[in-house]
Amino acid sequence: MDERYQKNFPVSWEQFHRDSRALAWRLTNGDRHFEAIVCVTRGGLVPAAIVAREMSIRVIETVCVASYDYDKQGELKVLKEVAPHIRALGGEGGRNVLIVDDLVDTGKTARVVRDMLPEAHFATVYAKPAGRPLVDTFVTEVSQDTWIFLPWDMGLQFTPPISGHAG
């Protein structure tokens, strides 16, 4: 684990589903009308599916970026851009577009995607303080020194008892 991260925040599938639904509730109670979701792959794919279902949005686009190799952040590469007809929804800048990602950490990914769609609404399930100013709506804030373990990155395994005795 990168030394920047001192704490763990493991999230189960149920918790992630609940938190993504809570994000949809917040977005539904806002004053914006969304014609399409742009999800930031790959982490944005799962919350985008849940939010799209709850908000009855059927037009889903991807923006494909890569920056982390597990917990090490490298140079950010845009592998696929947003289609021009999606960028134009609600006028130039994508005012009727909802961008969804799983989390914002340093804000580097959010900055690049926001520059593509400056009028769009940016939503994440989790936010750390450095990235928070770049997000319009999120559900849970976690501290900057916490690594969030997302359910698709984890599996069930034996945990030794607190006493340390295995049997």
Ligand SMILES: O=P(O)(O)OC[C@H]1O[C@H](OP(=O)(O)OP(=O)(O)O)[C@H](O)[C@@H]1O
């Ligand atoms: O705010 P930042 O410091 O830019 O970090 C946040 C981004 O990092 C993770 O994606 P990652 O690049 O690991 O790719 P993935 O979604 O394919 O796992 C996460 O899904 C966010 O998109």
Ligand SMILES: O=c1[nH]c(=O)c2nc[nH]c2[nH]1
């Ligand atoms: O699974 C993840 N957890 C995190 O806390 C994080 N920060 C950036 N990218 C991340 N990916």
Ligand SMILES: [Mg+2]
């Ligand atoms: Mg991502």
